[in-house]
Amino acid sequence: MRRVVVTGLGLVTPLGVGHTVNWERLIAGQSGIRAITGFETSDLASKVAGQVPRGTGDGDFNADSFVPPKDQRKMDDFILYAIAAAQEAIRDSGWTPQTDEERERTGVMVGSGIGGLPGIADGAVTLHEKGPRRLSPFFIPACLINLASGHISIQHGFKGPNHSVVTACSTGAHAIGDAARLIMWDDADVMVAGGTEAAVSRLGVAGFAAMRALSTNFNDTPEKASRPYDKDRDGFVIGEGSGVVVLEELEHAKKRGATIYAEIVGYGLSGDAHHISAPAEDGNGGFRAMSGALKRAGLTPADIDYVNAHGTSTPLGDEIELGAVKRLFGTAMDKLAMSSTKSAIGHLLGAAGAVEAIYSIKSINHGIVPPTLNLENPSESCQGVNLVAKVAQERRVRAALSNSFGFGGTNASLVFKEFA
Amino acid sequence: MSDIAERVKKIVVDHLGVEESKVVENASFIDDLGADSLDTVELVMAFEEEFGVEIPDDAAEKILSVKDAIDFIKANAPA
Numbered sequence: 001m002r003r004v005v006v007t008g009l010g011l012v013t014p015l016g017v018g019h020t021v022n023w024e025r026l027i028a029g030q031s032g033i034r035a036i037t038g039f040e041t042s043d044l045a046s047k048v049a050g051q052v053p054r055g056t057g058d059g060d061f062n063a064d065s066f067v068p069p070k071d072q073r074k075m076d077d078f079i080l081y082a083i084a085a086a087q088e089a090i091r092d093s094g095w096t097p098q099t100d101e102e103r104e105r106t107g108v109m110v111g112s113g114i115g116g117l118p119g120i121a122d123g124a125v126t127l128h129e130k131g132p133r134r135l136s137p138f139f140i141p142a143c144l145i146n147l148a149s150g151h152i153s154i155q156h157g158f159k160g161p162n163h164s165v166v167t168a169c170s171t172g173a174h175a176i177g178d179a180a181r182l183i184m185w186d187d188a189d190v191m192v193a194g195g196t197e198a199a200v201s202r203l204g205v206a207g208f209a210a211m212r213a214l215s216t217n218f219n220d221t222p223e224k225a226s227r228p229y230d231k232d233r234d235g236f237v238i239g240e241g242s243g244v245v246v247l248e249e250l251e252h253a254k255k256r257g258a259t260i261y262a263e264i265v266g267y268g269l270s271g272d273a274h275h276i277s278a279p280a281e282d283g284n285g286g287f288r289a290m291s292g293a294l295k296r297a298g299l300t301p302a303d304i305d306y307v308n309a310h311g312t313s314t315p316l317g318d319e320i321e322l323g324a325v326k327r328l329f330g331t332a333m334d335k336l337a338m339s340s341t342k343s344a345i346g347h348l349l350g351a352a353g354a355v356e357a358i359y360s361i362k363s364i365n366h367g368i369v370p371p372t373l374n375l376e377n378p379s380e381s382c383q384g385v386n387l388v389a390k391v392a393q394e395r396r397v398r399a400a401l402s403n404s405f406g407f408g409g410t411n412a413s414l415v416f417k418e419f420a
Numbered sequence: 421m422s423d424i425a426e427r428v429k430k431i432v433v434d435h436l437g438v439e440e441s442k443v444v445e446n447a448s449f450i451d452d453l454g455a456d457s458l459d460t461v462e463l464v465m466a467f468e469e470e471f472g473v474e475i476p477d478d479a480a481e482k483i484l485s486v487k488d489a490i491d492f493i494k495a496n497a498p499a
Contacts, residue, residue, distance in 0.1 A: 070437030134465065134469075
């Protein structure tokens, strides 16, 4: 089987734009969670979120830097974030195909959990208040999930496989795993892969609040709201952004002298077959995704130094995942570091798996594991587990495993290994 | 009614993101100003809103240039 490595990274998150800025802020223990701005929250149960900082300062998101103003109204923000993250990742990789064949061997697979929810909400209001003749011709293409991949391919002229994943909060992980397999199977040499989400809107927050899935006890102290494994956690904090990587066949990357961040060695998938939103109590779905990824990687739990947990800060989900990790790792738990970076950025839904994959890769590159913020009183089951409470830890990370679990009972685990 | 041409041109400049100097009366939206078929639909909607006029689909199909738009609006816009 052809080997696949990561040669480019791109991030747009509540901690800012750019993978270097993100990493600096993440390991410094900064939080990107704030009181929601941009829409009315007085009647919403949850008033906090991880929103991408807009502006022109260091690490701020300035849409005009990525898409001409006249084209911005043709796309919902989830597409805009994906375009921005992809631009960074592609530039970072240095891959600029020159021939038709090279362009045809370069594909895109960027997914989203929800897609253009804010645009759909606005479109429905326009239809209701003004009638069908006032609906923009760009309404549909602005909201369609696969248009993130479409726009990226158009901007860069990538004519290889053009695909998009929609698996709720596992989207980003599935996209990277599936894109790597397209390269392994020789359908492409280079894939731009990841996830994107921009559902921090009135409809999005109201919808998740209706499920009682969101944190509501920390509206006055937003930075404290996302607290995975802590006794006071009370639901996830919604976030937005995008993570995109450039995946490349190993020999292709070596031949052009590309910087190799890590090798993607493992990918495991499973289904719970249990409930539309609740994870199965036995944690078997997550367990099988993780063990499948390890088997594919040819690694044992003792080879994994860091787990980037799904860890959404929901009492049920956190405990079930932790139980599954303990069951799989056994005595290897002693040396394992596990943290949830959702404590700093919230839950980026369809982008989460891709953003967290990048954080996992950076932990390998820098020999630092990012902290679980706000972990002040760990729940009882956390005893003896290194959850990297509040402060980043320096340690060698030979290989890292990143978990993503989504509504519908869809689970994915990725394993990245240092490339020597 | 004398400002109709200026208002039409301003809408075209804003929506297509083109330089004002290129938006001459004979300019074709698609051939000269880089619009695609969806852009032209949106332009017509913008004309409707700006001038309070309804442009039926069969008429919209014939509005291909800046001049076409100005002529239609001059003939149909409420005074």
